[in-house]
Amino acid sequence: MAYSNLHTYWSPAFLGANGFILLNLLGALLLGMLVGYERTFRGRAAGMRTYGLVCMTSAGLTVLVGLPGYWYGGHSSVTGGDPTRVIQGVVTGIGFLGAGVIMKDGFHISGLTTAASIWTSAAIGIMLGAGFYAAAILLALVCTISMEWVRSLERWLPNHPILTVTVLFKQGFVPKEETLCELVRGHGYTVALDSLCISHKDGQPEWHFNAVGTSSRQGVSSTQLAGDLSSLEGVTSFSVAPNKG
Secondary structure: OOHHHHHHHHOHHHHHHHHHHHHHHHHHHHHHHHHHHHHHHOOOOOOHHHHHHHHHHHHHHHHHHOOHHHHHHHOOOOOOOOHHHHHHHHHHHHHHHHHHHOEEEOOEEEOHHHHHHHHHHHHHHHHHHOOOHHHHHHHHHHHHHHHHHHHHHHHHOOOOOEEEEEEEEOOOOOOOHHHHHHHHHOOOEEEEEEEEEEEEEOOEEEEEEEEEEOOOOOOOOOHHHHHHHHOOOOEEEEEEEEOOO
């Protein structure tokens, strides 16, 4: 491109297109930060910055493919792009990012809500970049409200709390399943036998299982269960954690 054509980069139409893109980017950044604030408030690793960047980048790529006439100062030979291919690429990339925040420790899985909300943040950016401003704002508000209020609704509705329990026994000790099940039942839980996994580390039996509360008003506290596990015969170490995403 000749240097004499560089003035087209400062034409009113080209500057207007840049201003339009900038407004979309700023709006996407704000909406992404709105969704990410709930994660920041909850102390999650992915917070306002991550969500803002995901939403803003998704919006930028989507709005860019819709303005091929302004590419390279209006001197591009590209006549049009396929927005669906850009959206497909964004969704694929977000899939890798979402998988990175999901952590699995034994039967305990965390990060599912964060991964799902990051995916939603990308969808907000895509909708904003495609010009569906009201829908993008509504989705951001619904996502933020649902992550906060649905948590309270889950606690209010009848449910069965689940604990992930790992017990390591002394070397050569033979634990009895009935003894462990009776201990768990005494605290308002039942052992989910289909989750029971038994392994050995250096000759030490290690048991992993999920303890399911018999009702929403029983077994909600794990402190007493942990105290009795520590005094159980043959136990050298253990861990008790709520199983939630």
